[in-house]
Amino acid sequence: MENFVFFNCTKIIFGRGTEEQVGTETKAWADKVLLHYGGGHIVRTGLKAKVEESLKKAGVSYVELGGAQPNPRVSLVREGIKIIREQGIKFILAVGGGSVIDSAKAMALGALYDGDVWDFYMGKVEPTQALPLGVVLTIPAAGSEASTGSVITNEDGWLKRSCDHVILRPKFAIMNPELTYTLPPYQTACGVADMMAHIMERYFTNVREVDLTDQLCEAALRSIIKYAPRALEEPENYDVRANIMWAGTIAHNDLLGTGRIGDWASHMIEHELSGIYDLAHGAGLAVIFPAWMKYVYKHDVQRFVQFAARVWGVDPDYHDPEKTALEGIRRLEEFFKRIGLPTRLSEAGITDDRLEEMAAKCTDNGKRTVGSFVKLTKADVLAIYRLAV
Amino acid sequence: MENFVFFNCTKIIFGRGTEEQVGTETKAWADKVLLHYGGGHIVRTGLKAKVEESLKKAGVSYVELGGAQPNPRVSLVREGIKIIREQGIKFILAVGGGSVIDSAKAMALGALYDGDVWDFYMGKVEPTQALPLGVVLTIPAAGSEASTGSVITNEDGWLKRSCDHVILRPKFAIMNPELTYTLPPYQTACGVADMMAHIMERYFTNVREVDLTDQLCEAALRSIIKYAPRALEEPENYDVRANIMWAGTIAHNDLLGTGRIGDWASHMIEHELSGIYDLAHGAGLAVIFPAWMKYVYKHDVQRFVQFAARVWGVDPDYHDPEKTALEGIRRLEEFFKRIGLPTRLSEAGITDDRLEEMAAKCTDNGKRTVGSFVKLTKADVLAIYRLAV
Numbered sequence: 001m002e003n004f005v006f007f008n009c010t011k012i013i014f015g016r017g018t019e020e021q022v023g024t025e026t027k028a029w030a031d032k033v034l035l036h037y038g039g040g041h042i043v044r045t046g047l048k049a050k051v052e053e054s055l056k057k058a059g060v061s062y063v064e065l066g067g068a069q070p071n072p073r074v075s076l077v078r079e080g081i082k083i084i085r086e087q088g089i090k091f092i093l094a095v096g097g098g099s100v101i102d103s104a105k106a107m108a109l110g111a112l113y114d115g116d117v118w119d120f121y122m123g124k125v126e127p128t129q130a131l132p133l134g135v136v137l138t139i140p141a142a143g144s145e146a147s148t149g150s151v152i153t154n155e156d157g158w159l160k161r162s163c164d165h166v167i168l169r170p171k172f173a174i175m176n177p178e179l180t181y182t183l184p185p186y187q188t189a190c191g192v193a194d195m196m197a198h199i200m201e202r203y204f205t206n207v208r209e210v211d212l213t214d215q216l217c218e219a220a221l222r223s224i225i226k227y228a229p230r231a232l233e234e235p236e237n238y239d240v241r242a243n244i245m246w247a248g249t250i251a252h253n254d255l256l257g258t259g260r261i262g263d264w265a266s267h268m269i270e271h272e273l274s275g276i277y278d279l280a281h282g283a284g285l286a287v288i289f290p291a292w293m294k295y296v297y298k299h300d301v302q303r304f305v306q307f308a309a310r311v312w313g314v315d316p317d318y319h320d321p322e323k324t325a326l327e328g329i330r331r332l333e334e335f336f337k338r339i340g341l342p343t344r345l346s347e348a349g350i351t352d353d354r355l356e357e358m359a360a361k362c363t364d365n366g367k368r369t370v371g372s373f374v375k376l377t378k379a380d381v382l383a384i385y386r387l388a389v
Numbered sequence: 390m391e392n393f394v395f396f397n398c399t400k401i402i403f404g405r406g407t408e409e410q411v412g413t414e415t416k417a418w419a420d421k422v423l424l425h426y427g428g429g430h431i432v433r434t435g436l437k438a439k440v441e442e443s444l445k446k447a448g449v450s451y452v453e454l455g456g457a458q459p460n461p462r463v464s465l466v467r468e469g470i471k472i473i474r475e476q477g478i479k480f481i482l483a484v485g486g487g488s489v490i491d492s493a494k495a496m497a498l499g500a501l502y503d504g505d506v507w508d509f510y511m512g513k514v515e516p517t518q519a520l521p522l523g524v525v526l527t528i529p530a531a532g533s534e535a536s537t538g539s540v541i542t543n544e545d546g547w548l549k550r551s552c553d554h555v556i557l558r559p560k561f562a563i564m565n566p567e568l569t570y571t572l573p574p575y576q577t578a579c580g581v582a583d584m585m586a587h588i589m590e591r592y593f594t595n596v597r598e599v600d601l602t603d604q605l606c607e608a609a610l611r612s613i614i615k616y617a618p619r620a621l622e623e624p625e626n627y628d629v630r631a632n633i634m635w636a637g638t639i640a641h642n643d644l645l646g647t648g649r650i651g652d653w654a655s656h657m658i659e660h661e662l663s664g665i666y667d668l669a670h671g672a673g674l675a676v677i678f679p680a681w682m683k684y685v686y687k688h689d690v691q692r693f694v695q696f697a698a699r700v701w702g703v704d705p706d707y708h709d710p711e712k713t714a715l716e717g718i719r720r721l722e723e724f725f726k727r728i729g730l731p732t733r734l735s736e737a738g739i740t741d742d743r744l745e746e747m748a749a750k751c752t753d754n755g756k757r758t759v760g761s762f763v764k765l766t767k768a769d770v771l772a773i774y775r776l777a778v
Binding site: 012018210218222246 | 390391392393394395396397398400401402403404405406407566597598599600601603604605607608609611612615616627628629631632635636639644647648
């Protein structure tokens with residue numbers, strides 16, 4: 001097991017009606033905040049009105065900035081930073097899913113930085129300070145409500161890049177599973193793929209003797225696999241939505257990565273896809289992760305056997321571990337299909353004419369490798385895209 | 390699933406050599422601290438000298454208070470509070486296991502309270518403030534390094550009582566598995582029983598549809614069961630000790646209890662034992678938990694079937710769920726025996742002449758019930774003690 005620091009101060013306020021606490025939770029941090037959100041969904045469901053009422057009741061004034069979109073853009077982040085500075089705002093309240101939260105995190109970083117916020121995402125500077133932010137979560141998927149990460153897309157070159165730092169963990173996350181009842185099936189499924197990917201990125205490691213976190217990863221995966229189809233069948237089943245929602249947080253608050261070295265190649269390979277095509281991140285992961293697995297499983301067949309046996313209940317063929325490993329990958333693909341996700345680029349409406357370009361961008365023109373379980377060159381990444389066609 | 394708040398700000402610094410960071414971590418909180426510990430163990434192993442050197446190097450001065458013993462006493466807590474006040478100390482550094490940490494937590498509470506610290510443990514007052522404290526952990530067991538709880542024994546009447554509040558979570562916990570190499574086998578085993586009990590108290594719940602935390606509880610239990618015998622066979626195997634140590638924290642930082650209502654009867658029944666007899670808490674739990682299970686399993690046979698199947702790998706007899714449930718309990722007892730723990734009062738050298746007295750104390754003379762999975766009266770508690778004879 002590797003040395004680690006685990007420091008997660010996000011206060012999780014989970015359950016029915018918890019959005020009514022947003023005013024008092026926010027008031028503990030600031031009197032005037034930026035209320036950041038996405039499109040009209042939170043208006044239509046009445047959540048926005050509820051949040052505003054709670055803020056007013058607690059004596060918190062706010063400036064609004066909507067418009068965060070899937071694969072959130074740096075242009076809107078810059079706009080938010082300008083507003084924050086002009087209005088002397090000290091706290092950001094993000095109401096929405098991962099895109100809104102990631103966008104808010106970028107603003108939190110940029111507001112206290114003299115240069116351009118994109119510097120953090122290009123690795124030019126390390127974060128040292130950020131405004132505090134809070135979350136009312138509406139989409140269980142990205143885990144950004146308690147994570148250290150933020151992923152932003154720069155329209156200039158369509159680069160999708162991430163920034164990770166412990167100061168980016170939100171101060172609180174209000175999570176009412178009822179708010180997810182209205183999520184369309186496809187978005188529910190994309191969220192499921194995203195949280196599963198967050199676990200699997202940590203699961204496929206070369207670090208030995210990490211059975212505790214192995215078991216915890218497998219446990220969370222099994223529970224997501226159990227509840228996801230039910231979330232599609234019974235979208236207003238509170239307990240089903242609650243288990244999924246909490247799993248999404250645990251999948252990515254890094255508890256499951258403690259003492260391990262994660263891989264993250266699939267995320268980086270996927271980012272090029274959804275950076276260019278504006279595909280849902282979860283759908284992209286459902287396409288890329290199985291292809292990545294098929295490409296790398298021989299590196300540690302026994303880990304894939306364990307994945308097949310413990311996560312998917314595959315009865316191992318002890319004389320043919322490869323067969324067992326491949327059966328685990330097949331089950332994962334089958335599961336993604338069952339919940340309505342594409343598992344091939346073609347099913348996502350993506351042709352094979354820009355694979356070279358994406359492989360180049362992903363590896364900085366072949367100057368770097370991606371991943372840790374197996375270090376992938378540009379040629380490897382291209383081969384994985386081809387397996388996914 | 391129940392509504393919950395999960396707020397755990399303890400910074401975990403885990404791994405080889407991490408005790409050398411104690412000075413800088415402490416310095417972030419205070420320039421002068423109370424250094425609290427137990428007996429001579431940390432002197433003999435050289436840990437105390439290392440901690441002192443790190444504190445000095447960071448420019449932190451300290452006042453020492455040793456002498457915390459298993460089932461830590463309120464008299465020493467009062468002594469600590471006096472020192473803290475006289476010396477104007479603002480931070481407590483606990484170096485040791487659960488007893489030292491619980492003792493430090495009590496001092497942290499009492500130092501900022503006008504009345505007697507025991508009031509908190511008798512439920513006369515609710516905690517509202519506490520001094521911050523940090524931990525260098527030497528015994529994986531109680532989980533106090535990241536928990537909200539503190540258990541103290543009052544010599545006046547030998548009452549062992551607990552106080553729980555989120556402000557009691559330590560600010561940091563330094564955890565180097567190498568520091569546990571020198572733990573005697575019996576103490577290692579007692580720690581294992583304690584952490585398993587912390588999980589099982591949360592596991593046996595009447596709340597339905599909590600599969601995610603069910604699975605996480607089962608996962609942690611399986612990993613502890615896997616590594617515990619190896620910790621006895623290979624006490625200096627780093628990875629084995631590391632998995633056990635981290636499991637002890639996760640078992641009791643309340644992640645595994647999120648959305649559930651735990652039971653805690655076994656802890657309360659055990660506290661009367663170790664309050665009177667000064668038995669190791671983990672050994673007492675190894676005696677009481679199986680007895681509690683035998684007494685209550687009919688309340689929800691299927692939950693015990695799940696426990697047997699998923700935790701112990703029992704192949705369920707679908708025509709005879711009770712048989713499966715009992716086999717799970719038998720496996721738990723067998724496991725405790727295998728790692729060298731008593732599973733009967735007689736094996737712990739305790740006779741049956743004070744069972745009535747303990748049942749009375751545990752239930753406040755029959756005026757309250759204990760537990761939540763099944764609410765136990767004084768007669769029930771007495772029956773459980775008798776099953777444990």
